[in-house]
Amino acid sequence: MTPAxxxxxxxxxxxxxxxxxxxxxxxDSVTAALVGGDRTAPLIRRRLVPPAAGAHPVSNERLVxxxxxxxxxxxxxxxxxxxxxxxxxxxxxxxxxxxxxxxRGDGPGTPALDALTATVRDEIVARxxxxxxxxxxxxxxxxxxxxxxxxxxxxxxxxxxxxxxxxGGSGIDGALMLDGxxxxxxxxxxxxxxxxxxxPYGPGCGCGARGCLTAVASSAAVVAWAAAHGRFPATxxxxxxxxxxxxxxxxxxxxxxxxxxRAGEAIGFAAAAxxxxxxxxxxxxxxxxxxxxxxxxxxxxDDGYRRHAGLGQAxxxxxxxxxxxxxxxxxxxxxxxxxxxxxx
Amino acid sequence: MTPAxxxxxxxxxxxxxxxxxxxxxxxDSVTAALVGGDRTAPLIRRRLVPPAAGAHPVSNERLVxxxxxxxxxxxxxxxxxxxxxxxxxxxxxxxxxxxxxxxRGDGPGTPALDALTATVRDEIVARxxxxxxxxxxxxxxxxxxxxxxxxxxxxxxxxxxxxxxxxGGSGIDGALMLDGxxxxxxxxxxxxxxxxxxxPYGPGCGCGARGCLTAVASSAAVVAWAAAHGRFPATxxxxxxxxxxxxxxxxxxxxxxxxxxRAGEAIGFAAAAxxxxxxxxxxxxxxxxxxxxxxxxxxxxDDGYRRHAGLGQAxxxxxxxxxxxxxxxxxxxxxxxxxxxxxx
Numbered sequence: 001m002t003p004a005x006x007x008x009x010x011x012x013x014x015x016x017x018x019x020x021x022x023x024x025x026x027x028d029s030v031t032a033a034l035v036g037g038d039r040t041a042p043l044i045r046r047r048l049v050p051p052a053a054g055a056h057p058v059s060n061e062r063l064v065x066x067x068x069x070x071x072x073x074x075x076x077x078x079x080x081x082x083x084x085x086x087x088x089x090x091x092x093x094x095x096x097x098x099x100x101x102x103x104r105g106d107g108p109g110t111p112a113l114d115a116l117t118a119t120v121r122d123e124i125v126a127r128x129x130x131x132x133x134x135x136x137x138x139x140x141x142x143x144x145x146x147x148x149x150x151x152x153x154x155x156x157x158x159x160x161x162x163x164x165x166x167x168g169g170s171g172i173d174g175a176l177m178l179d180g181x182x183x184x185x186x187x188x189x190x191x192x193x194x195x196x197x198x199x200p201y202g203p204g205c206g207c208g209a210r211g212c213l214t215a216v217a218s219s220a221a222v223v224a225w226a227a228a229h230g231r232f233p234a235t236x237x238x239x240x241x242x243x244x245x246x247x248x249x250x251x252x253x254x255x256x257x258x259x260x261x262r263a264g265e266a267i268g269f270a271a272a273a274x275x276x277x278x279x280x281x282x283x284x285x286x287x288x289x290x291x292x293x294x295x296x297x298x299x300x301x302d303d304g305y306r307r308h309a310g311l312g313q314a315x316x317x318x319x320x321x322x323x324x325x326x327x328x329x330x331x332x333x334x335x336x337x338x339x340x341x342x343x344x
Numbered sequence: 345m346t347p348a349x350x351x352x353x354x355x356x357x358x359x360x361x362x363x364x365x366x367x368x369x370x371x372d373s374v375t376a377a378l379v380g381g382d383r384t385a386p387l388i389r390r391r392l393v394p395p396a397a398g399a400h401p402v403s404n405e406r407l408v409x410x411x412x413x414x415x416x417x418x419x420x421x422x423x424x425x426x427x428x429x430x431x432x433x434x435x436x437x438x439x440x441x442x443x444x445x446x447x448r449g450d451g452p453g454t455p456a457l458d459a460l461t462a463t464v465r466d467e468i469v470a471r472x473x474x475x476x477x478x479x480x481x482x483x484x485x486x487x488x489x490x491x492x493x494x495x496x497x498x499x500x501x502x503x504x505x506x507x508x509x510x511x512g513g514s515g516i517d518g519a520l521m522l523d524g525x526x527x528x529x530x531x532x533x534x535x536x537x538x539x540x541x542x543x544p545y546g547p548g549c550g551c552g553a554r555g556c557l558t559a560v561a562s563s564a565a566v567v568a569w570a571a572a573h574g575r576f577p578a579t580x581x582x583x584x585x586x587x588x589x590x591x592x593x594x595x596x597x598x599x600x601x602x603x604x605x606r607a608g609e610a611i612g613f614a615a616a617a618x619x620x621x622x623x624x625x626x627x628x629x630x631x632x633x634x635x636x637x638x639x640x641x642x643x644x645x646d647d648g649y650r651r652h653a654g655l656g657q658a659x660x661x662x663x664x665x666x667x668x669x670x671x672x673x674x675x676x677x678x679x680x681x682x683x684x685x686x687x688x
Contacts, residue, residue: 185623196617197652207654273540279529308541310551
């Protein structure tokens with residue numbers, strides 16, 4: 001993926017057409033991009049928005065402000081005028097919904113999402129007639145990896161996306177594509193791999209169950225376990241804490257390695273369960289853990305997967321890291337607007 | 345379900361039409377039935393064929409002999425002539441395939457199945473033009489429970505079927521219906537819940553993996569655990585051994601109760617994983633354990649399920665025993681022939 005070409009480069013390229021405005025609202029960032037359906041290089045600008053202390057979950061009002069700021073920045077960077085935004089085919093918003101928060105009714109859950117997307121459409125883009133899609137972030141990540149990443153051309157895919165960035169974030173979530181189509185499920189909740197149990201004796205989870213994948217293998221769980229068992233700080237921003245664990249693991253710190261191994265083996269266990277149950281082609285794992293400590297993590301993922309995948313499923317290297325990094329969600333959200341026949 | 349009416353009753357009913365010949369080949373029995381598409385009471389005759397000592401897996405030759413004998417018995421019981429069998433719309437054979445055996449190439453795997461069904465069609469029924477379907481037994485059980493059992497009217501279903509009857513049998517297998525259709529998966533292997541891991545520290549399984557559901561919760565695993573921890577015999581036919589554990593549990597024997605609880609909690613764990621991942625409407629559990637010790641087993645299934653099902657999934661009573669007992673497989677196999685638009 002290349003960065004947005006900016007004003008200078010823009011003069012040389014063909015007129016802007018067939019674009020989607022994609023916005024990814026994660027717990028620690030708002031990312032917006034104009035993605036072209038016939039372009040291999042999406043135009044992307046990102047703005048990190050570290051939440052204020054104690055401000056999690058982010059309020060809907062705050063989200064609207066941040067989305068407005070990011071779209072303005074995107075317009076300037078890409079040289080897109082309001083009139084050109086009129087040529088945008090649709091707007092896709094990917095949101096990191098905390099399932100437990102949605103259950104409780106707080107956090108950026110469904111009603112808040114509806115309000116956010118209406119504001120984007122009517123006020124920020126000023127296109128009351130534009131198609132608007134909102135989607136769970138893990139769904140967008142999985143579609144992104146299928147469209148242009150590690151799951152290209154595969155028919156049966158599980159995407160595992162760790163979106164947690166601050167303690168209390170949604171943690172690990174996921175989405176499934178079966179027979180080349182997104183699986184919704186009767187309640188639209190299919191793919192919630194983060195709350196699949198991986199250990200009958202595992203820790204309690206915020207969702208009320210015990211031994212969930214996210215309680216063992218999310219970024220938040222990794223930094224918390226490291227802090228409880230070694231000389232790692234217990235407070236700070238999660239990217240900082242995770243970075244410290246990753247650097248310590250790289251120089252052989254046993255606690256950092258053990259925390260990452262515990263997480264990786266649990267991811268391998270969950271992947272084995274899903275592949276065995278669904279006869280999947282590939283499991284794609286994305287998120288800050290992969291971006292920060294991919295090699296150490298994946299050694300353990302492979303071990304856990306091979307230990308628990310039977311019936312010959314372990315023979316193929318079916319669990320792979322995502323290829324798109326933090327951009328997967330905007331790319332996937334855009335694909336839902338640009339290719340409704342495949343991803344709508 | 346009522347038994348076959350026999351010759352006397354037959355005189356009073358309308359001519360035989362719209363029938364499927366369904367044959368269920370399990371590890372300790374061959375069951376055949378003529379099932380009518382417009383009848384609520386399938387006609388069923390069963391013949392238990394205890395395998396000779398050391399004769400497992402059953403040879404293909406032996407299977408053909410047994411199927412021939414069962415179909416002959418069925419004809420006599422139902423008063424069906426060879427000419428009337430000419431009116432059979434199709435033949436469906438459900439076979440308990442041991443996935444590990446199929447991997448190794450022995451047991452009634454796919455090539456043996458093809459030979460068996462060809463023999464049934466060409467020689468036993470003498471209808472070389474008849475449609476023939478063969479199906480994994482767990483698929484037939486799940487379809488049976490969907491057509492006329494505990495999953496009627498549901499859209500997203502996991503069937504868990506324990507077919508093990510002798511040590512070395514296929515153990516727990518399963519099948520999935522999503523959006524009201526059977527899920528095959530790229531390799532036709534979807535639904536293999538028996539080899540989904542339920543414990544990272546669990547026992548090794550014949551499939552090569554560790555902690556599989558079937559290694560903890562199949563009938564064979566329950567009798568083996570009881571024999572290893574209490575005063576239960578370690579050798580004998582599995583129905584006898586399982587019966588002894590069931591009777592002991594009913595009078596409060598702690599080892600029998602512990603073995604059933606261990607199995608039930610593991611089934612609950614696996615059900616929670618599947619419901620969370622796939623947003624299922626219902627999980628139907630069938631097999632000798634349910635038929636023998638359903639109440640004790642399901643107390644533990646419920647506990648395991650509630651402990652590990654988060655996101656509000658635990659609220660509904662989603663894990664239920666099958667309603668059709670050992671007849672589920674022939675009923676489901678027949679449904680695949682009689683209702684190809686739904687189950688084909």
